[in-house]
Amino acid sequence: MAVSIQHIRNATSVLTLNDKKILVDPMLSDVGELPPVPFTRSFRRNPLTPLPVPLNFFENMDAILLTHRHFDHLDKKAISILNKTLPLFCQPEDQAFLQTAGFSNVHVVDDSIAWGGIQMRRIKGQHAKGAAARLLGPVSGFLVSTPADGSVYFVGDCIYTPAIEEAFRANQPDIAVLNTPRAQMLLGTIITMTAEDIVRIAQLSPATKLVAVHMDAISHCTFKRQHLRAFLQDRGLEHAAIIPEDGEIISF
Template sequence: MTLFIQHIRNATSLISINGKKILVDPMLSDVGELPPVPFTRSLRRNPIVPLPVTLDTFENIDAILLTHLHFDHFDKTAKTVLNKQVPVFCQPADQKHIKSCGFNNVYPVDDTSQWCGINFKRISGQHAKGIVAKLLGPVSGFILSTSDVESLYIVGDCIFTDQLNEAFKQYQPQVCIVNTPRAQLLLGSIITMSPKDIIKVLRVSPSSKIVAVHMDAISHCTLTRKDLSQYLVAHNVLESVIIPKDGELIHF
């Protein structure tokens, strides 16, 4: 298996797979250039930590993959600086907005799509429970696979539901990028996965290697890398999880 994942910051990753470099959920703004997250207790502007690489890092990418359109996954800097000719893969609901931002090659993935020897399988998800899910809009995850790579599941901002449980059970992804910041809105609504969900994933897909991200970058995320590490140690699963630092490169 030849797979490289460079964790940039928050949910932003650079993935090298089948010789192609794919930028996932780009939030490229400098500290404080984005507003506070709506419907939270924090009035702090975002992001709260700097980008660990220079913007020219993203000049030679082959594609962009967007799980959804919230500003901490597709921000104003990304919309401005990224090459508008690069293909963008997304959920169908987001195609119109991405095109309105000037991107000329936007490919919605309804179920599956093929590109340069890479298969994209979209897994529809929920950002929260109940009415909050409607407020936050649609979210998706994507399983990327090739003839040489068993599978990489980019879960996105999806809470752990029966549908995700079935996806993990069916596909048994070799590597999973999981957003686990325990992001929280007013009235206590949790809108991402949390440490206990990592345990759920490993129960149904025990051979998966998890890359836990989306921490220490946005004001409404209540879980830190240190918190997660301590939790995983206490539950004897730390060996199954990588918690990368901003800018860290991981090779599988």
């Protein structure tokens, strides 16, 4: 069976696996419809870039996967237009909010869950260090797999930690989607992965195909696609990660 990831924008993707379309972290607002990111140095409204597909594109989904509910991963537009009866898989801390928002088919993934011939395993993450981690709240990654198709690890808004390193060592995922915009809060606190983390993971799990996303669309993200391409090229690592454009489909 074919596995594909269509990168929509920011952290929003559509994973096609086992003939199912799974919408990941839907932020569907038009340019400037969302506020600036709080506790950052930028006062620009978000998103900075338009959706590359029409809104009716999202009518043809089989499920939704949410790593956490910050507004650049689940916004009011997504809540208003998405089919509320679709299976929605999330971390435990987001269940009550999603049910209050009207989603009627919420599945909490404590450890792992099976659906439609697909296994989803949650891997706890950490959005930042110290007090910033408490401010930002819980985040998770998800390892999505089938025996025939292999595994796709959506790492989520997680900084590189020993636990993430162990997840790569233990699982050796076939594909990993990394949020690598070097997003910053006030005082320079880094709250996502960075270009240097791509190098670490490429060395740690060389068979894993890496896909770098979450760039160019949100105002507190300091590292753009062009910066990442130049960074990798300068180190002779231009093939270490796929850096998709908005709307681009990657087939594996």
